[in-house]
Amino acid sequence: MKRLIATGLALAALAVPARAEEIKELNFGFISTESSANLAKSFEPLIKDMEKAIGIPVKPFFVGDYAGVIEGMRFKKVDIAWYGNKSAMEAVDRAGGEVFVKTAKPDGSSGYYSLIVTHVDRNDINDLKDVLDCAKGYNFGNGDPNSTSGFLVPSYYVFALNNVDPTKCYKRVVASNHEGNLLAVANKQIDFATNNTENVSRLQATRPAEAAKIKEVWRSPLIAGDPIVWRKDLPSDLKAKIYTFFMTYGRNGTPEEIAHAREVLAKTSDGWGPFLASSDAQLIPVRQLELFKAKVKAENDDKLSADEKAAKVKEINAKLADLDDQQKKLPSM
Template identity: 30%
Template sequence: MKKFLALLMAIGMVFVIAACGSDDKDKTSDDNAKGKDEGKTEEVTELTMGFIPSQEADTIADNVKPLEEYLTEQLGVPVKAEVMIDFVGLVEGMRTGKVDIGFTNPFGYVQAKERANVDVLVKAIRHGSDTYKAQYVAATDSKLNSVDDIVATEGLTWAYGDPLSTSGFLFPASQLMEMGVENLDTFFNQTAVQSHDNAALAVLDGSADFATTFTDVRDNLEKDIPDVKEKLKVIGYTDAIPNDGVSVRSDLPEDMKAKIKEAFMAINDKPEVLKVMNEVYTWDGIAEASDEEFDVVREVYEKFKDQLGE
């Protein structure tokens, strides 16, 4: 009987040891999974860049091919470009991990930082500056000659690219409100036309009284419309805005984020790749960027946060 009890105890010990070993294995697997979720052990095998339209989507897709090839070579993993429908789609893509690298306008970055916890790496240099202003455009023969004229004239049709665009809508909207427009929705007839180019073209074809765009959208149109600067006039500007930039999802491995930043900064010494940046978003150069620079954008963002449903 004692031998039988001893045998039962021995068998029991085997199961206890096996169970403990299984628990330790499961705990290790859970810890590894947790580490992967936190981006600490992620193996990057491919990167997706997200672009939002500043011109026709097909044109962007074609123009960025050399940038895809350059980054693929520099980063050691395939890099593919994806043209998003709008800023919301880009932010959502970065939040869900479907987009790794995002070309974000200032407001898009602020929104992405809040919703997707992205990190800004670099920003654009245009005309020697890392800031820009939104501009108001009207037809040359229009009676509108200043932003004051716009504020004094109810019922105008206002064209802009996207309601989440920093220069296309948010900064001008904030300025118009500060100048006395109490309700933008009732004071203006608003039309969102998907891109800055289209907003200017809406004024050109007479379907809008004025448009708000980046400075100077007419440069984009000059190739196809040589006399565009004779047909469209700039009648005002907003305060300075930080230039758009490149952000990455924050849970990418730190070494990969550093490589991406280094690769973009190196474009300054590669004219053929910088030309691509210029063709897509009119970048003349690239500078380092920091989150604090976008505080002025956050102030404007807070004004519209509720109505934008963010």
């Protein structure tokens, strides 16, 4: 652990030269997986402990959609943020962000699954074949366009691979955050919706009566744990303090301090354990998914000529090959 922290601190110091500018407070952004009130209650204890550790106030930043947090980081109104993998990719590419740790479970495992869920009473919707029946006139609850589990993963595995356009297949498509989609399914306002195992677990803890009305009908391959992203241009000494806090929280200290941190983490979001070191490399599978989706779309685009289609697919295959090479060069984590 000491070696891991030392490596992280060295990387942080090399990434950005020290600046004279003094950061008097840190703005922590949170993607809108549920209401701001619920997010604030969930993350407040972690934020308070972070304030004590880094020595400056930490202010939560809540907005109505994922794009707001990305744009907040782009315009330096957000210094650090909890993202999903797709929104983290956008923050890295467009907002000067950098992944440095990721969330994990209390047992040390990291990752979760995208879901399609419906009401437990729906005997006509039991598997993916039922979900893709375009003749039924279903109402579908999609996720935020920048959500990994609510949008990107089902867009590829459920719809692109089956050559189905949700806007043409269903009577109505509505977009909401994870909590909104779960409650809409529980209240029979929509027929089925995207979601993930983390938010279903959280609903089971916070609103068990509604959670009991939800059933899973499709599950994705494993998705990497949520990234925590900081602005690359934060002062190196501040980044060192932030990194040390995340990598030691729930691991180092007196038995009482460790127990306290573990209790806080267990009550954060759907229940976390100590964070794990990470980097932008964890976003490679998300980039591959985006390219796979674009490739499937190009291959099925009747508006493209054979030559245009071949050129587009060749370009995408080259990008996929480059990502594959990058992944092969990574050390095992």
